[in-house]
């Protein structure tokens with residue numbers, strides 16, 4: 001399987017962490033779209049994913065799986081080891097909610113990042129504030145459920161939250177988002193050193 005990838009991409013990180021849990025990491029051929037230092041959506045990627053976005057997973061039969069929740073679900077279905085989903089139904093939907101909210105917060109961070117690199121005269125402070133509020137409320141929510149997050153066994157929710165935190169920190173370090181969420185910070189400090197997170201961390 002070919003994975004269209006970039007080290008800084010939080011959504012791609014979800015896929016790599018999932019591949020570690022499911023035992024499929026060595027089945028992935030990594031196609032790094034930032035190998036030149038700049039993100040280049042190649043014609044090959046656009047053919048695989050008309051949105052030109054990563055991650056995208058190209059299968060041996062020529063079919064493509066797109067969007068990180070779907071790619072992670074695909075890898076889980078092919079797992080030769082563990083699972084990114086709990087078996088208990090309530091726990092499963094809690095994890096999927098965490099994933100959806102963390103991805104949504106990352107979407108807001110990414111949109112702010114795109115806005116911040118436009119020419120200054122085209123940037124909208126109102127747009128930035130709107131996205132920033134989504135980040136603030138998300139961090140607040142995750143802080144409120146920090147005691148329910150795993151510290152030794154990890155599912156897709158925890159993976160997505162760590163990807164969200166590190167991406168916010170890379171793009172907006174001066175905003176120090178974890179300082180707004182002390183319970184979440186305590187959890188993050190405990191888990192960030194574990195292989196699942198330290199080995200997939202973006203290289204700044």
Ligand SMILES: N[C@@H](CCC(=O)N[C@@H](CS)C(=O)NCC(=O)O)C(=O)O
Pocket residue numbers: 008009010011051052053054055066067068069103110
């Ligand atoms: N919902 C998608 C979001 C993917 C996404 O936005 N990826 C970014 C990189 S982190 C991208 O490819 N951006 C390029 C673009 O939007 O053209 C997912 O979860 O995979």
